[in-house]
Amino acid sequence: MVRREAEEAAGPGRENRRSIAVGALVGAAVMAASDEIVFHQVLGWHHFYDRSTPAVGLLSDGLLHSAELLGLVTGFFLFADLLRRDALSAGHAWAGFLLGAGGFQLFDGVVDHKLLRVHQIRYGVDVTPYDWGWNAFGAVVLLTGCALAVRARRRSVRDDEA
Template identity: 55%
Template sequence: MRNTSRSRWGGVLIGIGLMTAVDEIIFHQLLGWHHFYDGATPALGLLSDGLLHAGEIIALVSGFFVLLELRHQRALHVTFAWAGGFLGAGGFQLFDGTINHKLLRLHQIRYDVPLLPYDIFWNLSAVILILIGLWLLSRARKPILKV
């Protein structure tokens, strides 16, 4: 019997880890737009990026081990895992865009530019990822009719 809950949660962990990696690699390292915490010295900003990267690795490895164990037990539900991946990625991005950027003000997407277009794109893309995850979840829950 396939384990839908663990499949979904393994996917969520991988989705969170992947979206964190995209954020960390593209916006923190390649573009250099911000650090995870921009409220102090550059050295502290770099340390905060390292801690974020460590959390990303923990999420990715944990999610892969959950899915690997389920696959070994022949209990992996692939569609639930994909749904969880999209939900995790979108959930992380929406949390980052609303809580980290606006509520806690740990960092902004960019500095010295009008933020509204960046905020709209960031949070809209998060909502799109979540909607894809919800669509996959609803599709996975529908019983398959055998003819």
């Protein structure tokens, strides 16, 4: 730990991998929180409790909910730590943010809604178009994140060579 701190203190190096990981953590947590706020509380589309949820779905829902709060706090403080040491690579962090957000959206749409059947996007209507819209949006965000990651990587390699 101390040696790593010393290495980091040696020069103001950008920590690309850490930047991308912190961005992904914040992105996933923000997406999970906004899902809860927008769809549960503002639109009221999701149910607080869906009677058809199996026990494992209820458990995974609780774990995700608890992890989302911790993820927000952890991500924020790790981000602040990168800033304080001037080690943040903004390009990597943005790429990570979109990767985390899109990845969570897809995970939620496929695993939570369809495999574990924790809850559905909307009740009393044909849910198929909603599922497609949900997952397509997640995929677009995820792919944008991939593109940004590639661009950030190219830029940092070019900067290192220069």
